[in-house]
Amino acid sequence: MTVRIRKYSWQLAPGHIRDIRQRVFIEEQQVPPELEWDDTDEIADHFLAVLPDNTPVGVARLFSSLNETAHVGRMAILPEHRGKGIGETLLRHLLAEAAGQYDEVRLSAQEHAIPFYQRSGFHVCSDVYDDAGIPHYDMRCLAPELAVAALEERDHPLLLEADRQSWLFENETRMLALMDSLAGQAGQRIWLYDRLLEHDLYDRFRFRELISALARRHRLSEVRLLIHDDKPLVKRRHQLVELMRRLPSRIELKLVNDDYPVEDQPFMLIDREGVLYRHDFSKPAGFCNFSDSGRVKLLSEAFQRMWDAGRSSLELRQLPL
Structure with a gap:
């Protein structure tokens, strides 16, 4: 499905970004509001995925720590638009944004989403932990530029035991x-x-x-x-x-x-x-x-x-x- 990705600062972000996070994280996944809204929003870049008719369907944010590592977070696709490749398009857009600027991109993945992130060059790098009552794992990509360049030709770039091309x-x-x-x-x-x-x-x-x-x-x-x-x-x-x-x-x-x-x-x-x-x-x-x-x-x-x-x-x- 064709989607466009728009980038905003928190100060200029449209209400759709907050609305999608409210619906997915707070209402659907029961994340407490005080955990969902944090100070990181102020320093992050926010991304909104929209359909050709401008219908908003997904969000994510990207920020850096000490200007060394990029962090992907608050990634959500509305329920009625899942399974159409929108999340993958959004994730890979963020990975491309980080490539060239950062040598490492990290994220916190819900357990069921691990295979989704592995298809874009991320691997698990922690034991399981609880975040807002949901099992999570830290994941990272240590070569974002290489991953981005290979996404069209490899199913699981840079993933041990899965990436079968030299x-x-x-x-x-x-x-x-x-x-x-x-x-x-x-x-x-x-x-x-x-x-x-x-x-x-x-x-x-x-x-x-x-x-x-x-x-x-x-x-x-x-x-x-x-x-x-x-x-x-x-x-x-x-x-x-x-x-x-x-x-x-x-x-x-x-x-x-x-x-x-x-x-x-x-x-x-x-x-x-x-x-x-x-x-x-x-x-x-x-x-x-x-x-x-x-x-x-x-x-x-x-x-x-x-x-x-x-x-x-x-x-x-x-x-x-």
Whole structure:
């Protein structure tokens, strides 16, 4: 169905926006009025979806926190207009608005709506919680620009175990977006093999936070870092190393043993399905797959052989705390 999306500030928003939220959230879903109307409305951009004859059918809002992360919220479609693709059009419009300005878009999804958001590049990133008496999950998209570009050709872009098409990359920006999108969905393990733990790749705040979140999630979490050279880690403080020393049972680092065969290309493995593979240690070029159990199995076997033959870093062990 053809719809147009109009954007307003709260001060200039037409009454239709408030009316739709009143009907859907307060009357239909029984959300208390004092929870529905908040101060965020004043700083958010508000979007109204209208039919070709100007009939208002849906709303949503978009705002940022610390100018780093965009938040989608208060998304509602009138009952008589649901199931026609209007919500998807509205969501993707907001995602396009955020892409280019923000590296992350977050939202709070009611449990039944998770598949709807997954089709547009979002993945679950929290346990269930209660919001106004309704079960919710936090969801996020860590590569909004990539998601927007792929929405027409992929059913579940960037979703682990569901996005079955390869992503190619030839520059660092695209590679890091894919790397973070994979790492952010790890449920149990991240295995990383590279020549160095380069600061520009692996000492970024967001990547460290994703590694930390996995390591702290449960006792079976496993982060393995397998590298060739630890001297740069000794010369310059690396936050992944600091994190490893705080969580030694969850994050381990080893050096490859050159007396045994080693792989010629770096890669990162996420659980049993995700892989980011570079063609060369020194270049940000390669491919990323979110659903490739066959390749992950082969690379896991190669990683395990190198890991079993690997050795601990004596220099890191001797660093002062």
